């Protein structure tokens with residue numbers, strides 16, 4: 490298990506009243522924290538469990554798309570160590586304000602959960618604190634929403650002090666608005682009513698204060714860590730900085746390993762990388778720093794983006810972005826969109842960018858076409874996706890950014906990728922050091 494930080498903990502909380510209250514509340518909020526230690530946030534606790542998935546798409550969403558989204562949610566669940574036993578879908582214009590799904594669907598889920606002994610229900614969206622509370626009361630199993638699942642995976646992956654502090658901050662920020670609901674629920678069990686102001690009210694206030702203090706403490710700690718890494722980054726001097734960005738699981742770390750001949754953890758799981766890794770690379774005598782970064786995902790909780798500010802600084806401060814796309818994925822165009830939007834959110838969208846389409850070995854032109862290809866004038870008699878050549882032509886024509894198609898796994902077109910990166914890096918390098926003569930000096 491990952492090493493734990495000793496970052497303040499209890500003595501920081503000033504809580505003298507019923508010890509463990511906040512922890513038990515945290516536990517109820519999906520048990521995102523490790524058992525038995527208030528500071529241990531780095532162990533996933535949803536392991537070896539079974540879950541059903543629930544999606545509430547709007548009425549216009551195509552069935553295939555809904556299933557693709559659920560495939561992604563199932564992949565997230567699997568990454569967190571949870572086995573998915575069933576999927577429930579309810580088309581609604583708007584999710585139910587009280588229980589997210591309608592009454593009938595809730596009964597259906599309840600019957601299945603009770604009958605099958607499933608221990609968790611995972612929703613593909615974020616639930617409001619009251620929805621969470623109501624669902625918990627109705628279904629009597631652990632309720633997990635999309636944010637919590639992602640935070641949980643991040644928690645199990647974060648290794649560096651910064652990443653771990655960032656995750657802990659995200660966890661407490663998730664917890665804070667949910668404290669009320671949890672305690673109201675407990676009050677009810679004690680016989681008090683929701684409207685009744687009992688001792689529970691003060692307890693909530695104290696718990697909120699404890700959590701807020703912890704959030705402030707973690708923010709301060711992140712500021713310090715930020716200062717340190719800023720100094721570290723400054724010491725890298727004017728070396729050109731390149732960042733690999735992209736949707737999760739597209740092959741960023743695999744490409745990093747290929748280019749830097751290093752050994753960054755790559756795995757067929759979502760969010761294999763949560764910490765960013767930086768490697769120095771020299772191509773054609775031009776040095777540059779390449780960083781591998783955390784992958785993006787649709788509906789990434791904004792809170793999580795915010796708390797991952799330090800990690801995202803690697804992207805924000807890069808001179809060049811390499812946007813890696815998994816072309817074999819049925820929704821790759823939407824994934825590209827998510828990445829571009831996230832880059833906008835973190836104010837890194839204006840940087841020069843190379844587009845790398847990876848996993849061409851896995852691309853099947855005869856796989857079912859996704860709705861986004863409808864405008865590509867493909868022969869109607871052939872209800873298939875475009876060929877790689879067609880895609881290449883389309884993207885070359887459509888974008889100003891350079892485009893390359895590779896397979897990191899099969900080492901296809903890697904020399905071309907190297908050449909493309911070298912060309913762009915040298916251009917930036919030459920602009921920065923007009924007097925630089927390759928082979929004579931290597932600036933650090």
Ligand SMILES: Nc1nc2c(ncn2[C@@H]2O[C@H](COP(=O)(O)OP(=O)(O)OP(=O)(O)O)[C@@H](O)[C@H]2O)c(=O)[nH]1
Nearest residue numbers: 738739740741742743756757760761762784897898
């Ligand atoms: N078929 C195929 N698989 C690949 C290719 N490149 C990477 N993979 C696989 O895709 C999976 C994800 O690769 P990673 O390098 O971990 O992806 P990542 O983008 O770093 O993922 P996160 O860190 O989770 O965001 C791994 O199982 C890789 O072996 C490729 O060109 N073809």
Ligand SMILES: [Mg+2]
Nearest residue numbers: 741742761762
């Ligand atoms: Mg990775």
